[in-house]
Amino acid sequence: MKYVELLLFVLIGIQVFYFFIFAVAGLAPHELILKKGQPLTRFAVLIPGYKEDKIIVDTARQALEVDYPRERYRVIVLADSFQPETVQKLRAIGAEVLEVIFDHSTKAKSINKGLEYLENDPPEAIVILDSDNVMAHFFLRKVSDAFKSGHQIIQAHRTAKNKNTPMAILDAANEEIGNHIFRKGHRNMGLSSALIGSGMVFEYHLYKKYMAQITDTAGEDKQLEMLLLKDGHTIEFYEHAYVYDEKVSTTKNFGKQRTRWLGAQFYFFRNYFLDGLKHLILKGNVDYFDKCFQMALIPKVLLIGLMGIVGVVDYFTDWLTYNWLLLTVLYYSAMLISVPASMYNKDLLRAIAHIPVAIVALIGSILRINKKTATHFEVTEKGQTGEAK
Structure with missing residues (x-):
């Protein structure tokens, strides 16, 4: 049990630190250097x-x-x-x-x-x-x-x-x-x-x-x-x-859309991860390996639920170590600092309360994945286009 927990901690910990590092990096501005007065593109x-x-x-x-x-x-x-x-x-x-x-x-x-x-x-x-x-x-x-x-x-x-x-x-x-x-x-x-x-x-x-x-x-x-x-x-x-x-x-549409996305993610992980690792080692292609690594990441919404459960268990029992609680805090912090300040309102709080429903839908999406998911197109029903802002 101890070794299983250690392996799980390392695997999830890598993902949490990955999210946290890039979330902090995203706090800095990213401005393109643009040449003005150029002819318009066709x-x-x-x-x-x-x-x-x-x-x-x-x-x-x-x-x-x-x-x-x-x-x-x-x-x-x-x-x-x-x-x-x-x-x-x-x-x-x-x-x-x-x-x-x-x-x-x-x-x-x-x-x-x-x-x-x-x-x-x-x-x-x-x-x-x-x-x-x-x-x-x-x-x-x-x-x-x-x-x-x-x-x-x-x-x-x-x-x-x-x-x-x-x-x-x-x-x-x-x-x-x-x-x-x-x-x-x-x-x-x-x-x-x-x-x-x-x-x-x-x-x-x-x-x-x-x-x-x-x-x-x-x-x-x-x-x-x-x-x-x-x-x-x-x-x-x-x-x-x-x-x-x-x-x-x-x-319903959330689950339908995620089934297609997760099917594609699993497909690309199976077919590209080892190739990305080879190019990292032999050619130093970090960009390509990073993309292949992303295909191994647990969906963000699902990890929110998983870390929440583990964090609570960690706090009230001695089943795990407090390292899990620290990992939970890091992950939630990464998510919170990545949401634009303009979205922080009562509606967001009500939506956060809806996360358990999204997690159930996501689990259902995973269970529906089959060999055809990554190659068969299934349209997600949309109901409006709205006006440009």
Whole structure:
């Protein structure tokens, strides 16, 4: 029992210190050095969607209304299994529509079709949005400055546009914790930002080259990260370029979404961890190994519950040592300092009380994972697009 406890303590302790170090690093500012007065970038904004008839027209309309010259960007909806009337509405408001059909739909397949569609008139850079995303009004101007300043791969600051339920608030807080630790904190430590899957900007030819290598997976953003970091590319994080994203509002959709995410995480851990370790030892590629290591991390919400239980047991019994209590305090501190001050209000407290429900949903997600989870796309139902802020 003693050795099992020691092993468990070491494994969880590594993760807790990992979170804590990058959470502290994220407290420092991360400002990009930008070259002003550069010509505006020619963008293609790709919006892949699968049966997203309910929200896609509003998303495309808002993308067409950002403050950027219309002749310098195109909005292209990659319409997988959309209704004919939806396609007509999209074209009527000025969006381009590429209809795609696959026996087995994935986001990567749609994007690759979109990149092929652009071959005859390629843009300088690609912006990837999800079908519920809204760019901030000056988003394209900001990322144009960053792109012209030499940043070929940029993860923008994706943040919540809805906080209408306790689950949506938890999801929003989880996103900001990820921004703080895996994006801002990592860049401040000299490592690459994590990609999120949307709100991303890439140099066109570079993106096309790497997307062509993506296999049949539902976690295309994670595989793309692996390939880019393995080859020594750096992913930048632009904290002040905002994309607003709809957060899941119900426990059912939370569990459904996490099943897909966790399935992809397990898949990439199995297939990349040892390769990342090899590249760390033989080539000193810390960035690539760090990404592979992230695939071994326990989900943040689940670890909150686990550390809470262990911490309470540690305090009231002599079953464990007080080292566990210290570990719990460190982990909770890392989470708390990673949540933006603007989110600290009564609604957040009510959402925190909802964490046990989220943990149960997360455990259910883990139990539902099977071999098809990482390769089969399952859409998470969204109900609104909201207005850009």
